[in-house]
Amino acid sequence: xxxxxxxxxxxxxxxxxxxxxxxxxxxxxxxxxxxxxxxxxxxxxxxxxxxxxxxxxxxxxxxxxxxxxxxxxxxxxxxxxxxxxxxxxxxxxxxxxxxxxxxxxxxxxxxxxxxxxxxxxxxxxxxxxxxxxxxxxxxxxxxxxxxxxxxxxxxxxxxxxxxxxxxxxxxxxxxxxxxxxxxxxxxxxxxxxxxxxxxxxxxxxxxxxxxxxxxxxxxxxxxxxxxxxxxxxxxxxxxxxxxxxxxxxxxxxxxxxxxxxxxxxxxxxxxxxxxxxxxxxxxxxxxxxxxxxxxxxxxxxxxxxxxxxxxxxxxxxxxxxxxxxxxxxxxxxxxxxxxxxxxxxxxxxxxxxxxxxxxxxxxxxxxxxxxxxxxxxxxxxxxxxxxxxxxxxxxxxxxxxxxxxxxxxxxxxxxxxxxxxxxxxxxxxxxxxxxxxxxxxxxxxxxxxxxxxxxxxxxxxxxxxxxxxxxxxxxxxxxxxxxxxxxxxxxxxxxxxxxxxxxxxxxxxxxxxxxxxxxxxxxxxxxxxxxxxxxxxxxxxxxxxxxxxxxxxxxxxxxxxxxxxxxxxxxxxxxxxxxxxxxxxxxxxxxxxxxxxxxxxxxxxxxxxxxxxxxxxxxxxxxxxxxxxxxxxxxxxxxxxxxxxxxxxxx
Numbered sequence: 001x002x003x004x005x006x007x008x009x010x011x012x013x014x015x016x017x018x019x020x021x022x023x024x025x026x027x028x029x030x031x032x033x034x035x036x037x038x039x040x041x042x043x044x045x046x047x048x049x050x051x052x053x054x055x056x057x058x059x060x061x062x063x064x065x066x067x068x069x070x071x072x073x074x075x076x077x078x079x080x081x082x083x084x085x086x087x088x089x090x091x092x093x094x095x096x097x098x099x100x101x102x103x104x105x106x107x108x109x110x111x112x113x114x115x116x117x118x119x120x121x122x123x124x125x126x127x128x129x130x131x132x133x134x135x136x137x138x139x140x141x142x143x144x145x146x147x148x149x150x151x152x153x154x155x156x157x158x159x160x161x162x163x164x165x166x167x168x169x170x171x172x173x174x175x176x177x178x179x180x181x182x183x184x185x186x187x188x189x190x191x192x193x194x195x196x197x198x199x200x201x202x203x204x205x206x207x208x209x210x211x212x213x214x215x216x217x218x219x220x221x222x223x224x225x226x227x228x229x230x231x232x233x234x235x236x237x238x239x240x241x242x243x244x245x246x247x248x249x250x251x252x253x254x255x256x257x258x259x260x261x262x263x264x265x266x267x268x269x270x271x272x273x274x275x276x277x278x279x280x281x282x283x284x285x286x287x288x289x290x291x292x293x294x295x296x297x298x299x300x301x302x303x304x305x306x307x308x309x310x311x312x313x314x315x316x317x318x319x320x321x322x323x324x325x326x327x328x329x330x331x332x333x334x335x336x337x338x339x340x341x342x343x344x345x346x347x348x349x350x351x352x353x354x355x356x357x358x359x360x361x362x363x364x365x366x367x368x369x370x371x372x373x374x375x376x377x378x379x380x381x382x383x384x385x386x387x388x389x390x391x392x393x394x395x396x397x398x399x400x401x402x403x404x405x406x407x408x409x410x411x412x413x414x415x416x417x418x419x420x421x422x423x424x425x426x427x428x429x430x431x432x433x434x435x436x437x438x439x440x441x442x443x444x445x446x447x448x449x450x451x452x453x454x455x456x457x458x459x460x461x462x463x464x465x466x467x468x469x470x471x472x473x474x475x476x477x478x479x480x481x482x483x484x485x486x487x488x489x490x491x492x493x494x495x496x497x498x499x500x501x502x503x504x505x506x507x508x509x510x511x512x513x514x515x516x517x518x519x520x521x522x523x524x525x526x527x528x529x530x531x532x533x534x535x536x537x538x539x540x541x542x543x544x545x546x547x548x549x550x551x552x553x554x555x556x557x558x559x560x561x562x563x564x565x566x567x568x569x570x571x572x573x574x575x576x577x578x579x580x581x582x583x584x585x586x587x588x589x590x591x592x593x594x595x596x597x598x599x600x601x602x603x604x605x606x607x608x609x610x611x612x613x614x615x616x617x618x619x620x621x622x623x624x625x626x627x628x629x630x631x632x633x634x635x636x637x638x639x640x641x642x643x644x645x646x647x648x649x650x651x
Contacts, residue, residue, distance in 0.1 A: 011070070017112030019066040020119055023237060026061045030054055031239035036449075038246065040474055044253035051247045052223060058240060059230050119236065126232040133228075145172040145191065150648050152197060152205070156190065157619060159209045159262065161591045165217050173197065179276045182212050185221045196276070204272035207263030214258035220251055253300060402426035406433075408441065415441045422448045432457070443469050450476045471497040478504040488513075499525040506532040516541075520550065527553040534560040544569070555581045562588035575601065579609045590616040600625075611638045618645045 034054040041047045148156065148171050156171045167188075174191040183189045190212050200208065215221065227244045234240045256269070263269045399420060403411060406429045411419075424444050431454040432439060432447065439447060450473050459482045460467055460475065467475065478501055487510045488495060488503065495503060506529055513528060515538045523531060534557055541556060543566035551559060564584045571594035572579060572587065579587060586592075592612055599622040600607055600615065607615060620641050628636060628644060636644075 013113055013116050015066055015070045017116045018069055019062045020115065020236075022065045022069075023058075023062045023234065026065070027058055027234070027237040027239040030058055030061070031243055034243060034246075040477060044250050044257060048247065048250040048254055051243060051250060052226075055227065055230055055240075055243055055247065058234060058243070059226075062234070122235050123232060126235050130228050130232055145174055145189075147171075148173055148192065152192065154619065154648075155202070155206060156209055158617065159206060159213055161616070161619070162262070162589060163210065163213050163217055163258070164591060165213060167216075169213075169216065180208050180212050182215045182221065185225070188216050188221070190216075199275060200272055201268070203263055203265065203268050207259040207269045208272055208276075210262040211255045211259040214255040215251075217258075218251075218254065220255075223247070223251075256300070406430060411441065418445050424448045435461075437469065439469060446473055452476050465497055465500075467497045471501070474501045475504075480504050493525050493528075495525040499529070502529045503532075508532050519545070521553055521556075523553040527557070530557045531560075536560050540565070547573075549581065549584075551581045555585075558585050559588075564588050572597070577609055577612070583609045583613070586613050592616050605638060607638055614638070614642060618642045620645055 031054075034051060037050050038047050041050065147153075153171055156169075160169060170187070170189045172189060172191055174193050177191050177193040178195050179193065180196050181191050183191060190209070192209070196205065196208065227247060230240055231244055259269055260266060397405075400411075400416065403409070403416070403419070403426060406426050408415075408429075419441065422445050428448065429439075429444060432444070435454055435457045437457070447469070452472055456476065457472065460472065463482055463485050465485070475497065480500055484504065485500060488500070488508075491510060491513050493499075493513075503525065508528055512532065516523065516528065516531065519538055519541050521527075521531075521541075531553065536556060540560065544551065544556075544559075547566060547569050549569065559581065562585050564587075568588070569584060572584070572592075575594050575597040577597065590613055596616065597607070597612055600612070600620075603622050603625045605611075605625075615638055620638065624645065625636075625641065628641060633640075633644070
């Protein structure tokens with residue numbers, strides 16, 4: 001199998017091998033940046049997006065590198081072998097065929113070919129692993145699946161409506177799974193095992209179903225395919241596996257957040273997760289509710305502390321250290337390549353231009369001697385590190401001695417390297433401590449990486465912000481300046497450090513605040529952050545105001561979250577109903593449309609706003625009304641229809 005790459009062109013193998021080697025430091029650098037970003041971000045959805053984008057960049061990195069370093073046509077054309085003369089001023093060499101390209105790799109071509117062969121073999125093995133996963137999913141979709149009972153099916157459809165999923169989803173009971181899972185991409189199937197149907201309460205079951213439907217709404221199955229592709233092609237890099245694991249963990253956190261909207265009691269949902277963890281049987285390519293680290297998910301659901309501050313700081317420091325090491329390795333690798341290229345180029349510079357194309361023979365001229373007398377030739381410059389000068393001059397203090405003078409006398413080699421690489425000096429430590437901070441080695445590295453200076457700390461203190469180390473790093477990362485803080489305070493805000501970071505992350509400017517106030521809002525710091533997060537613009541609010549809808553800050557956030565806009569309001573009013581702010585949000589949550597209301601009216605009903613919501617929750621459709629009439633029921637109002645639906649006597 002390893003011999004298969006020998007069937008490919010040597011140029012292609014050479015460039016592919018270098019691209020795969022370059023990804024070793026590129027992947028480490030991308031993982032380091034991602035680790036630092038994930039440590040700072042608090043929102044699970046934002047962390048998920050950052051991790052997925054990083055994975056996409058990882059996939060693209062070898063491709064871009066391959067295109068960047070592939071040999072040009074001039075280099076890949078046949079050339080004549082160069083023979084360097086030993087004594088004679090001019091020597092002509094007999095033409096001989098040479099390699100297709102000049103090897104600028106720091107590794108022999110044979111080693112690169114062997115590495116590419118190993119990579120090919122690994123890709124094939126992991127492809128077989130993926131194919132096995134697809135086969136397992138296909139069997140689970142077809143093997144011993146039974147339709148759900150009417151009651152559970154009603155819960156599933158209710159959850160689907162609440163989450164705004166309009167596509168066709170198949171719900172089945174599985175005898176071979178021990179935890180709920182989603183299978184399929186274009187025609188998804190939600191499999192509910194017997195253990196879940198019998199071992200979970202209705203509240204827990206609703207939350208678990210909502211979790212699975214959240215996977216479908218978020219298109220998680222397609223992003224999971226992207227992860228599988230990255231794991232297959234870049235299997236040799238640990239950073240890819242680490243990032244893929246983080247993506248799966250954050251994906252489950254995002255779906256847990258959706259489930260909590262349905263299950264108002266986090267402890268109930270946490271119990272369901274703990275119970276399903278004991279069952280835990282689901283294929284790798286399936287979206288299952290019991291995926292991810294149980295302890296951290298349960299702690300997150302219950303609001304328990306998870307050593308957040310120390311973990312974030314450790315993530316930033318770890319990311320900075322890995323980034324420095326990766327960039328150093330990449331620079332060293334590029335140095336070897338440049339050195340090899342320069343050596344090859346220097347040999348060409350000795351070729352006489354007039355003889356380069358003489359009959360297919362390259363003529364190399366010997367270096368001409370300097371005709372000047374030896375006495376008149378310039379003397380060589382002394383080496384920059386020569387020991388000229390006063391031999392009694394004071395010896396400068398070493399970096400290790402400087403660290404010991406600042407109290408760091410038991411540093412490991414890794415810690416010393418990390419401090420030195422990031423430019424942490426004894427003087428910097430002394431100045432930071434003068435500001436009343438006592439950072440550890442890791443914290444010093446984090447401060448230096450973000451460019452936090454004693455002057456920046458003093459400026460923040462002058463703004464009456466007694467920020468700790470984590471908050472200082474967060475503010476510096478987001479570019480918070482005294483001018484920005486002053487502009488927010490002049491607008492009447494008194495944000496704390498975390499609110500300031502949130503405002504800057506969301507891009508809240510004085511202009512945005514003033515525009516919101518001109519149209520009647522007086523939001524506090526949290527509300528203005530929420531408005532900006534949801535993309536609420538002055539134009540959006542003005543369109544609602546023109547329809548005589550004047551929501552407050554909380555209401556407008558809820559309306560924007562649910563997708564209530566002017567066109568939706570106009571379509572509902574065209575049916576004769578005039579719902580208020582809360583009812584409009586309820587309509588959108590339950591999936592009530594103008595077409596649904598018109599269908600009820602066409603069936604002979606004149607529902608009010610509350611009736612419409614109740615009917616939609618209970619899945620009262622025009623088809624159900626016709627079914628009731630076909631069984632002889634006449635003159636039914638909506639209350640009676642809802643009772644019939646709840647009793648489940650017609651289906």
